[in-house]
Amino acid sequence: MRIYAHRGSSGIEPENTPRAFQRAIHDGAHGVEFDVRASADGVPVVIHDRDLLRTANGTGFVDALSLKELQRLDAGNGERIPTLAEVLTLFAGRLHLDIEIKQPGIEREILAVLDHYPDAKWALSS
Numbered sequence: 001m002r003i004y005a006h007r008g009s010s011g012i013e014p015e016n017t018p019r020a021f022q023r024a025i026h027d028g029a030h031g032v033e034f035d036v037r038a039s040a041d042g043v044p045v046v047i048h049d050r051d052l053l054r055t056a057n058g059t060g061f062v063d064a065l066s067l068k069e070l071q072r073l074d075a076g077n078g079e080r081i082p083t084l085a086e087v088l089t090l091f092a093g094r095l096h097l098d099i100e101i102k103q104p105g106i107e108r109e110i111l112a113v114l115d116h117y118p119d120a121k122w123a124l125s126s
Contacts, residue, residue: 002030002031002096003028003029003030003031004029004030004031004032004033004096004098005020005021005023005024005027005029005031005032005033006032006033007020007032007033007034007035007048008020008021008022008023008024008032008034009021009023009024009026009027009029013076013077013079014055014075014076014077014079015048015055015076016034016035016046016047016048016055016075016081016082017046017075017076017079017080017081017082018079018082018086018087018090018091019077019079020032021034021087021090021091021095022090024095025091025094025095029095030095030096031095031096031097031098031121032091032095032096032097032098033098033100034046034087034097034098034099034100035047035048035099035100035102036084036099036100036101036102036103036106036110037050037062037063037102037103037106038062038063038103038106038109039062039063039065039066039067039069039070040063040064040065040066040069041066041067042106042109043067043083043109044083044084044085044106044109044110044113045062045067045070045081045082045083045084046081046082046083046084046086046087047062047075047081048102049062050062050063050102050103052065052073055075055076056070056073056074056075056076056081057073057074058070058073062103063103067083084099084110084113084114085113085116088113088114088116088117088120089117092117092119092120092121092122093119093120093121096121096122096123097120097121097122097123098122098123098125099122099123099124099125100124100125100126101124101125101126102126104126107124110124
């Protein structure tokens, strides 16, 4: 049996953040499921909702803000909204990554990032 943590250990830590994924490792998960959207400047970021209200201290839509603007926001307990590349840098080789594409049309951007992590174990869904 393999255990996957939905959005990391999101019942304990802010969802879809490195802290939630680190907690998932601590709790014995083999992998994490997380969500990817793109910033206004086309950078894949790890966040579930298009609207920022529920999971960050901002307003508006993820795809209307630049990466720089998104990374100024608090995603909970001082965590930032991570990029897909940041998550891969921290967790490729440590967790299986179940990546859910939440925004149509960003597949190429996601695959371009994944190409830089040949040892990562991942699956894509939408």
